[in-house]
Amino acid sequence: MSRTRLRWNGDAATGAIREAAARGLLLGAEHVLAASRQRVPINEGTLERSGATSVDESTMTATVSYDTPYARRVHEDMTARHSPGRSSKYLESVLPETAGEVQALIAAQIRRALG
Template sequence: MSPQRARLHWTGQAASDAIRQAAARGLLLAAEHTLAASRQRVPINEGVLERSGAASVDEQQLAAVVSYDTPYAVRVHEDMNARHLPGRSAKYLESVLPEVAGDVQSLIGAQVRRALRS
């Protein structure tokens, strides 16, 4: 039996860079998905709070943020005694996190898998 030969061309840094970029894309998709879910629960008076929602990613830290930017966003989020329209509630961001956790993992994973196939 003759010896088998294989040639390996290692592109470790390029692979790491592609995975990191894919993870950042996945984080943005996941943050946007979380934002969309939370917008379904944001208490609505005039719609300003809902429209102030944003999703962003720090690609260096690989961290995603979903935020609402009004002077009263935190107060509305935390006031468990306030009354809201049906389907709208306090904790409009916090309450969706456990529900979208699986989707978040899937979105990030799909982007990383796609990068690994390239």
């Protein structure tokens, strides 16, 4: 009878998966930011340049934001006229369109960590 010894490093595996998921969240948020920058209304470019991403690893949530005093107003004003290809809801509108790609980015990072 042969014996096999198995060492289970569950905590290390869980930690590696969590770190990979956080990296994937950041990549996904950056992807959403890039897509929304293609739609953000441009006057001087200040709003577009104010876009940023962040990840809270404790809650595993990612944030995409625009940081100007008028970002919310421009995003929500459906009556404003913008250049072709630019629109209000510039962030909200890209979320459903990029969801699959964001999921794939997260999954790829997790697969890589388990590789």
